[in-house]
Amino acid sequence: MTRENPRKGLLQQAGRVLVKVGSAVLTREEGLNREAMIRLAGQLSRLHDRGMDIILVSSGAVAAGRKRMREAHNGQMPDMDDLPARQAASAVGQGRLMHDYDEAFGWFGKTTAQILITRDGLSDRHRFLNARNTLERLLSWGVIPIINENDTVAVQELEFGDNDTLAAMALGLAGADLFVNLTSADGVFDSNPDSNPDAKCLRIIEDISALDFETMCDGKTSVGSGGMYSKLRAAHRAAQLGVATLIVSGKGEFSIEQAFEDERHGTFILPVENTVSSKKFWLAYHEDPAGTLTVDAGAARALTEGGKSLLPAGIKKVDGCFPRGTLVQVVADGDMLGVGLSNYSSDELHSIAGKNSSEIAQTIGPVPFQEAIHRDNLLMDAAI
Template sequence: MRPMINRESLLTDIHRVVVKVGSAVITTGDGLNHAAINQLADQLAALREQGMEIVLVSSGAVAAGRQRIFERTSKKSKKYTDMASRQAASAIGQGRLMHDYDEAFARHGLVTAQVLLTRNGLKVRERFLNARNTMERLLEWGVIPIVNENDTVSTRELEFGDNDTLGAMCIGLIGADLFVNLTSADGVFDKNPDNHPDAKAMPTIEKIDAMDIETMCDGTTSVGTGGMYSKLRAARRASQLGVPTFIVSGKGDFDFMTALRSTDRGTLVIPREHAVSSKKFWLAYHDDPAGSIVVDKGAAEALMSKGKSLLPIGIAKVDGCFDQGALVFIKTLDGDELGVGLTNFSSDELCRIKGKRTGDLDSIIGHQTSNEAIHRDNMLLDAAI
């Protein structure tokens, strides 16, 4: 049995911290909140003084851009919520956001670096590792990397979907020991407090894998894109890496160290006991699944209880059109999601060999280097998609 994890113990042997700050914390209705940015820099500088390396994942570029352009034009009468306008606002606001952060951290003698990422940029393993090497060097130099999605070139609805997801990816990217998610809510509640006055605060979440977070979270913040659902999903992903998550309000009179030591503020999400490898974490979350492989009862039991690879004989159905090497869901006949994995065959090939024994594959689709539909080393069960 693992030792009990509490807030005080989190301060022991913490070397690297990913801090994600939401738009609701550092912006107002009129744009960036300079006082909030300075306060955040003060808090993170205090962590640096204790020897912790910090990576900051920050929202706020879109709000900063809108503020900048509205100051000079009469465009404030229009909402401009379409994708092109949001990307254009982000292009304007990134420089403003980084300028404010640079000045705020400079007061403590700290240097910042802008790191813009896209999901597609992390999709290729070589690029992922190159990004890791760059981050390692920045941290070695004592720099504070400030990470945001490269919204201007993202081709989907801001590819990561929200900076909570980006923050979780950064945990695996740099090998963080703690994930801090600063939000407008004072931690996690058992129900959405905006809709349920009787909602109760949850100081600690012991087993996030067992929680139905979709039912718990029926709303989002008005400023950001994530809401509490995406924060808990990110916390669940961090848990799979063995990394605890601290979700706490970053608004008002905020002191990070006091909040972390106290049980009166925020929510500590305890990580699972057995962590997955960083490679499995990467393969599960680097892309959206392109389709599904539906397995029979025997295959499901072999995967979940025996740690086996998925063989063609256990496949009952194939949904979607995808190529070899694609990320796909693994589902049961009842529609339950068992996990995700990288397929060794295209959807067309799988349709032809599903339910067949491995000895029959050569006669059906020709000689193959692998007989497994998905190798166990290339799948993550119970993925938080």
């Protein structure tokens, strides 16, 4: 891979590829698009034949379940506006989705495995590592794992929210070195092409952290829960892991192999130069921040320029109610600087915010640490 043509050589260099496919690619109005699934299976099987490990993160279970329930109710759609209904639809559709995948990959001599995960299940480091070991064993057997969120047991506050977010978390789980996000759009545009006919596709993004996602992304697809905003956020997270992302259309007669080499297809997003460890990545993204610490200008400079830990003296305001060890976000002047694990509860921070380190023990008693958030437990420029 070179900066002159960043895609060149990707197929030769990538050893493990994670592919995410969205509902807009896999489904049509009447349900799952089996032709699209077979086409995708053929594409991925050819990559697998070249010696690549393939992990697929797939949407489509809820759409498949809705279609089946429509059939069962003589064309009338049951009420599906709430979370339990969506979870029930997923329970109906998950088996149909995997049956069709198993059959599609079977045409090409491939074996698949279903992996259902929840955000809660990955929030425990031991369970996360156990899931990684299982995934590694499947890949060593030549199996193509198909990952989806276990919607039927996830509660709303512990959902990934969309499969783009799930795919980003799975990158750290799988140790992939390339991320392909198949969508209905031909890449990332500088504005929403649905509302701006003059929108231009960005064929390469060298610094994804410099993009204004809010301005660029003001639309979602109708059958999915993501939209381009979530795809860019997932690519930002992938970039922090040192993983390049290709966002490309998966509709019609697409070719992943051709998109790897041809710069006229999709958008290629380069990884950042200063990558983070998989452990810090997991720390920052295994759950949503439960609180917010607003810091002063001096603390902000120490964090962003000096690579320092956050001390209570630099905290101006504490929002939220949380115990010790909770993930919180750090902001300054309304801008989010990063996320990290708080060494103190919210009540303790209310008492010691703005105080020097020598005053902490006098205020709340002896403590084994002085930092509010240690640098080792802090990720700056987090894609939240």
